[in-house]
Amino acid sequence: MALTLITGPVRSGKSRFAELLATQSALPVTYVATARPDPADLEWAERLSRHQERRPSGWQLIETARHDGSLPEVLTHCQPDQCVLVDSLGTWLADQMLPDDAHEGSLGTQSRLDKQTVQLLDSIRSCAAELILVGEETGWGVVPAYPMGRCFRDRLGKLQQDLAPLTQACYLVVSGYALDLKKLGISVNAPVASGP
Numbered sequence: 791m792a793l794t795l796i797t798g799p800v801r802s803g804k805s806r807f808a809e810l811l812a813t814q815s816a817l818p819v820t821y822v823a824t825a826r827p828d829p830a831d832l833e834w835a836e837r838l839s840r841h842q843e844r845r846p847s848g849w850q851l852i853e854t855a856r857h858d859g860s861l862p863e864v865l866t867h868c869q870p871d872q873c874v875l876v877d878s879l880g881t882w883l884a885d886q887m888l889p890d891d892a893h894e895g896s897l898g899t900q901s902r903l904d905k906q907t908v909q910l911l912d913s914i915r916s917c918a919a920e921l922i923l924v925g926e927e928t929g930w931g932v933v934p935a936y937p938m939g940r941c942f943r944d945r946l947g948k949l950q951q952d953l954a955p956l957t958q959a960c961y962l963v964v965s966g967y968a969l970d971l972k973k974l975g976i977s978v979n980a981p982v983a984s985g986p
Contacts, residue, residue, distance in 0.1 A: 808922050862910050862911060878925060884942065887942060897969040
């Protein structure tokens with residue numbers, strides 16, 4: 791498995807860069823869209839439409855929020871002779887944070903999210919395809935004023951920290967430029983050498 795993680799702030803060029811890498815793979819591409827369409831939100835519909843128009847017509851499309859299967863299930867069934875582009879981890883997580891029913895409390899939500907995150911990480915580790923994941927950096931701005939917003943930000947950051955060590959390349963995209971963090975950065979998770 792070849793795994794690439796692309797992350798960055800909003801409107802940084804993450805998706806365009808991921809699409810470029812998928813095209814350069816020279817493999818058949820499956821685009822996995824994790825966003826949940828909302829016909830009542832015209833701006834969101836326009837945003838999704840721009841993504842669709844930009845993608846090559848020969849790419850297969852799987853929409854996990856439209857019941858094409860859960861993201862872990864989709865990744866488990868990928869073949870080694872394909873490139874799979876998942877856009878994005880943030881919209882996947884937001885969809886998972888929706889309560890299963892009106893009676894689910896915050897503890898139930900946390901437990902369910904823990905289980906779903908473990909399933910996702912396991913499916914990524916076992917995925918046979920060349921895999922490109924797009925994520926978001928949400929903690930660069932104001933701290934959310936409500937608990938669910940803080941939970942989302944913290945969980946997405948932790949998920950991407952857990953994924954980064956598994957990658958062959960981990961790109962930060964800002965202002966249309968991509969930096970490979972694995973080549974430039976020092977992992978904060980690396981063991982610290984002790985003194986003499």
